[in-house]
Amino acid sequence: MFTNMLKTAAVALTLAAGLTASLAQAREMRVSSFEPAQGFYSSKILQAWIDDINAKLSDGAKFKLYPGSILGAPPAQAELVKAGVADVALVVPTYTPGLFPISGVVEVPGLVPNSTVGANILNTLSEEGALDAEYADYKVIALFTTPSYRFFMTDEGVTAPDQLNGKKLRSPSQFGSELFGMVGASGVSIPAPQVYENLERGVVSGAVWVMDAYRTFRLNEVAPNITTPGFIASPMAILMNKDTYASLSDADKAVLDQMSGRATAQWVASVVDAADAEIEKSFRDAGEVNFVELDATALAAWDEAFAGAADAWVSGQADPEAAASALVSARAVAAQ
Template sequence: MTMLKRLVAGTALGLIVASGAQAREMRVSSFEPPQGFYSAQILQAWIDEVNPKLSEGNAFKLYPGSMLGAPPAQAELVKAGVADVALVVPTYTPGLFPMSGVVEVPGIARTSAQGTAVLNALADEGFLAAEYADYKIIALFTTPGYRLLMKGNGASAPDDLKGLKLRTPSPFGTRLLEMMGASGVSIPAPQVYENLERGVVSGAVWVFDAYKTFRLDEVAPTVTTTRITASPMAILMNKASYEALSEDDRAVIDAMAGRGAAEWVAGVVDAADAALEQGFRDGGKVTFIDQEGEAAEAWAAALSSASELWVADQADPAAARAVLDRATAVASEATTN
């Protein structure tokens, strides 16, 4: 929490509601269960920092476990005002946030810090203005790179995936799997365990926080550490809800939003990812197939045309090319810094 507290340190804010601003509870929607990583360590942590600084009567409250709507509905819930704030996965709603999906291209977001640097640079430079025009952005960030969580002996090389069905994170994730001869199956997060247990899929392309939250180590005990893709993530707020707050309360939100908030989230995400991986390694029940040197190069070669595929898939290839070029440059800078 140290970095998060620094975001608001030194900000002197009043606690009087301005004329016309009505105090109320503001709903924060999460599709994860209350104990899920993003529910507990990101959204609730953010709420716990913001609420004490708001005017009396104004407070955010977490509504976890898809209480307000299914995972793909989160962006619309915020836009419609059903939720005041929500955790949104932009790739769950194809077409709404097309340029944010650039971080799905292999190599753009190996860590959350790297992907978060990319998304915030794109936002600051206007590349994402159209897709977030209806929202107050609290934070844009990414997952760490997705690994392969597999049943049986797992996959040591891309050819090992041929003919297999895997849980895919997105339509573009499916395209990546198809490049390696596998098929992508879209499965809601809470149902992945059951589908792995029944053999409907042989694995999942996912991250360690989901691996723990949904106990997937019990049914997919082999992890291939190549980082195939990543997902963009966003915490978005309803514009009308934000604008209805007093000037002082909007200042509280502003101090807890934007690049600083995103970098805090990325730090929490990457630290948790590393700790969870180490915990699974130390536990001895999960087999890791580490990919380095020539092994890593084989995966890179299998996915070498992914960036061109992503550009070709976009409605405006010229705009997508500009976004990809900038994202690649920022990702390179983030790797060396």
């Protein structure tokens, strides 16, 4: 009887050990987004990617979205992934100056008209090895950009850059603020959820941003004038923790590889550009927003105002030679 009890206990321990091992192997992989769940990138990009990839991964490896900065603030996203707090995150490289320097080439005014061109630029630079150092700590899921930023103004629709002189504007980045200085304006760093309030109170006269943010944060209520002069774009990245990737089975790694890289970036860019066009059309159709139309002469004035931007960007990098080379490649891609 005692022997049978020992055998039963041994079987139970074996089953428990097997269950423990199974549970250890099965894990929920956290995808961090600083946007709310209903935000454009959270819902249309990250959640869509999660739904697609989860259907292809093994039962023990599934992704789950953690939106609304639950895991950390927007500038902390890259570090959250590197530290393993998040397994994947949506990262804006320019939120952390100096960490992803060459990716910032897309901030040169006039270089990126839309996300499709921006994604092509960043993925070409990545394939050329120009971005190896800055993404060495990550598994890159996708590199892409926003469309060209627009000026959302409270009081009047600007037609010429000299109209920005003396104004305070919500800036998308450190380099964006430097560009504002070229036309006598000053940049103010304001978290996305607080932009509406600061426009409404007159703390800033405008915000430089994209149409999905314009709709998400209802900026049409406080900044009904939109000018599209071919300004900067922001680099964007979806990054994965390298140890998380390494821990997956070969089959799951193959799925991740299939849903990463240029093809995934092109899909993201197509969704971004389609949304940008749809949102613009919806506001035009509603007739509640003033879209300032710029002719060739007006656009040339904007180009002239920021003629020194490319040199300023290159000279501001820790490795100007690498930056200059990246800019040459980026311009070649943009000209295609």
